[in-house]
Amino acid sequence: MNQITEVTRRDIIDILVNGFTHTVFVDKPHPDFFNYIESEDYDVKIDYWGRLDEITFLKRLYPLNQLPSFDSRFKDAEGDIWQHTVNNDDYGLGWVFDDDRFHLSSGNDDKYLLDFLCEILHPAVRDDKKNWRALLEILNELLQPDGYSINPVANISGRDIYGWKNLRIGEKVVTGQIDNIKNAFNSDYVTVQVDLMYSLIHIAPNSAIGKAKELIEICCKTILDEQNIQYDSGLDLIQLMKVACESIGLSPKKLKDGVTGQSIAARILGNLGNIAQGMAELRNLYGDGHGKNKSFQPLPPRYAHLAVGSSVAAVHFMWDTYQERIGISEV
Structure with a gap:
């Protein structure tokens, strides 16, 4: 070896x-x-x-x-x-x-x-x-x-x-997706946030969860801003992700009737919203953005791995979809 x-x-x-x-x-x-x-x-x-x-x-x-x-x-x-x-x-x-x-x-x-x-x-x-x-x-x-x-x-x-x-194959895939995300957004701020998120998984899992949520927010806002779509700055993550996904056709409602595997695709797209909801709940309970009492017990790193992996997969999928839709009326 x-x-x-x-x-x-x-x-x-x-x-x-x-x-x-x-x-x-x-x-x-x-x-x-x-x-x-x-x-x-x-x-x-x-x-x-x-x-x-x-x-x-x-x-x-x-x-x-x-x-x-x-x-x-x-x-x-x-x-x-x-x-x-x-x-x-x-x-x-x-x-x-x-x-x-x-x-x-x-x-x-x-x-x-x-x-x-x-x-x-x-x-x-x-x-x-x-x-x-x-x-x-x-x-x-x-x-x-x-x-x-x-x-x-x-x-x-x-x-x-x-x-x-x-490292499991899945972790190698996540690492590759992270590099793609940094290149896609071409932003020093995003690069710092992504590197920080991944480095915190084992040493500060709670902070990594917070950064994972922020990554989804950055992606959603970037997709909407580049399309000049107005949105309420007070939207929570779940609402923000719904608006962003609908803007690029990632909504179960926009699937054409009769498409093979329509119900399966609808469930997958619906799960994007579940990722946002789960990320928001984890952030509220365990993220670093809220004060904790002395009895607070942090999550084990494996949960931060799950949060980061889910966030990266969702962002990668949404950004790829947005890129494919530029100049195209339907996917």
Whole structure:
């Protein structure tokens, strides 16, 4: 199993050795206009061994007393590593990634690197005073194009334990649709919102749900604005989506009688409205736009995946339909 490219490995190792710049998008209020998004950059450097030392960390993953020593004075890797990282400290920065015993920078099995990354994020290892969530975010950004993601798989003392998985085909489709949406709208604001929505799925599911709802709103308003169709700015999401869909013929009422599969098509089109309704309800209950009491429990990331996937699929379908209808009276 070797899906992680040389380029991705290089980038991952670089951020673990040298750190990285983390960009945070912050909603800023404006006294006269809508809120706007402002980016703030922070330098992040996290030692992979976290609150442990290198040897203790590596022993969680590898049987160091069974691996060979590169120093003839020691019988195994543990003694070798101690000599050159503790006693003399003459191994270079990031030495572990160039050490063939650990299969991190090369090899035919991605498992070694993926297990290594997940262990960095383990509650017994990570330093919660450091911005490890930013590390998780950038690791997923790098891994997802190669078909992997790092997600919570268990919990200990109220803290997530992470594992890795191959992305399902459906998730790859969603990622492709997201890229298409960014290209279609050709807007810096939309690009920022879409990237933010997808990156928040695992680290802030409630915020991802809010962004998923906003994406549908942006699509509906863009479709109506480009057709010079007036609409009430006070429409809720369900009403807005109904108006937008009817404007491009996506309404069960506009299906021609006698068309094969008419009832099936009508149900599918009706489900677009259900997506809007469900998104609005999720937003009200779990989104980041409303105050929460201290007993509030956020949704698991899988629900954010569902919300984002549904939003992206609906927007992709509506925008494709609108594009097909430009200059055409009927689809």
